[in-house]
Amino acid sequence: MTRVVAGSKGGNSTAKRPAAKPSAKPRAAPAAKTASKPLRHTATDKRKIAPLAAEAPRARDAGMAAVEQTLDLLDILARISPVATATLEREAGCPRATALRLLAALQSRGFVIHAEAGDMWQLGPRWDVLQRAAHSQGALAAASMPFLSALAKATGENVYLRARDGLEAETIAVYQADPVLRVYTEVGKRGPLHAGPARLLLAHAPESVQTQVLSQRLPRFTPATRTDPTWIAADLQRLRVRGYLITADEVNAGAASVSAPVRDASGQVIAVLILSAPSMRLRPPRPRQLLPQVLDAAAQLSRALGGPAGQTITVVPAANGGPLPGAHTAASIPTSPASPAAWVR
Numbered sequence: 001m002t003r004v005v006a007g008s009k010g011g012n013s014t015a016k017r018p019a020a021k022p023s024a025k026p027r028a029a030p031a032a033k034t035a036s037k038p039l040r041h042t043a044t045d046k047r048k049i050a051p052l053a054a055e056a057p058r059a060r061d062a063g064m065a066a067v068e069q070t071l072d073l074l075d076i077l078a079r080i081s082p083v084a085t086a087t088l089e090r091e092a093g094c095p096r097a098t099a100l101r102l103l104a105a106l107q108s109r110g111f112v113i114h115a116e117a118g119d120m121w122q123l124g125p126r127w128d129v130l131q132r133a134a135h136s137q138g139a140l141a142a143a144s145m146p147f148l149s150a151l152a153k154a155t156g157e158n159v160y161l162r163a164r165d166g167l168e169a170e171t172i173a174v175y176q177a178d179p180v181l182r183v184y185t186e187v188g189k190r191g192p193l194h195a196g197p198a199r200l201l202l203a204h205a206p207e208s209v210q211t212q213v214l215s216q217r218l219p220r221f222t223p224a225t226r227t228d229p230t231w232i233a234a235d236l237q238r239l240r241v242r243g244y245l246i247t248a249d250e251v252n253a254g255a256a257s258v259s260a261p262v263r264d265a266s267g268q269v270i271a272v273l274i275l276s277a278p279s280m281r282l283r284p285p286r287p288r289q290l291l292p293q294v295l296d297a298a299a300q301l302s303r304a305l306g307g308p309a310g311q312t313i314t315v316v317p318a319a320n321g322g323p324l325p326g327a328h329t330a331a332s333i334p335t336s337p338a339s340p341a342a343w344v345r
Contacts, residue, residue, distance in 0.1 A: 069094045070102050074123075075306065077112065078266045082120035140271065141173040141187075144262075144301055148175035151275065151297040155290055157282075159297075160185055160274040161262070162198060164205060167213055169198035172271070184255045184276055194218050194232055195225050196251035197259035197274045202232075203239035204261060204269035210236060224249040244295060246287045248279050256282035258290050260298035265306030273298040 072092040077083060080091075089099040103121060106112040110126035134140075141161065148159040152175045161173040162185075169192070171185045185191075193202040193213050202210060214229040226232055239245055248256040256279045262271040275294050282290075302308065 075265055077123050082122040085119050144173050147297050147301040152177035157275050157277045161271050163271040164201045169193055169201055184252050196247050197257045200245045200259050200272045203236040221251050222249050222253045254279050258287050258294045260295045262298050263302040263307035267308055
């Protein structure tokens with residue numbers, strides 16, 4: 001390329017300069033630096049985002065409140081049924097509109113039934129399906145194991161859970177404190193209601209079940225087995241008042257036990273928690289010394305099942321076992337009989 005430039009002596013002169021060589025690689029445009037700086041919101045953006053951020057926790061809180069109110073309504077229906085809408089909203093402590101909305105949702109799924117005559121509500125048939133599923137899946141046994149384990153480890157004795165199935169008692173959970181200790185039952189084993197710890201189940205069974213059991217010829221398993229229907233009927237009343245049962249040798253010779261009832265959310269006795277050991281290990285006064293721990297374990301399991309907490313009472317001195325320590329949860333613990341042989345009650 002030829003370029004014309006001004007000369008130093010007034011004339012024009014020409015000079016040749018070599019053309020610039022093209023670059024081997026074109027220079028790339030600088031990359032935008034977006035990752036190095038955090039995203040900043042303007043004041044306007046923050047005003048728009050703040051209500052949205054606060055709305056999520058409020059929605060979660062409202063959802064949890066609805067769940068709790070629904071469970072409260074179901075608990076009431078389990079205890080009182082049928083029940084009027086006004087009673088439901090009062091007991092649950094929620095507005096009528098909220099109660100009706102929740103009940104309508106439960107009704108649509110078959111969990112509750114509404115009778116327009118009298119505006120009454122009761123539990124629906126859907127619960128039968130859930131109850132059968134819970135029973136087949138061993139829900140009660142699974143729920144009881146932490147409490148059986150804790151009691152067994154604290155006392156060093158085996159602990160069982162039994163429930164009534166028709167006219168018999170069935171063992172549904174066992175926790176063995178020590179592998180060398182003899183176990184007097186096993187999961188699935190069935191036994192009588194009139195003898196041993198299961199008599200506590202009979203005491204809280206419907207009257208029709210009691211009548212049917214006591215009208216039969218009652219088998220005798222050991223010399224200590226009670227088979228007199230009149231005596232058993234009177235003892236059932238004593239057990240409902242007393243709230244516990246201590247037995248020895250009634251079903252298995254050489255076996256003693258301390259038992260307490262387990263209640264569900266409706267307050268009904270659905271099982272019996274049993275501490276069992278050889279009679280040589282449960283000689284008086286040890287059964288009454290272990291009684292508060294058995295009662296506490298049964299009360300804790302009842303609370304875990306939604307049952308009543310029970311009342312706190314002060315245990316009175318036992319004539320044959322000395323004073324029982326502390327205050328405990330139970331229906332009642334009366335003064336033990338004066339006779340040393342009467343500790344088995």
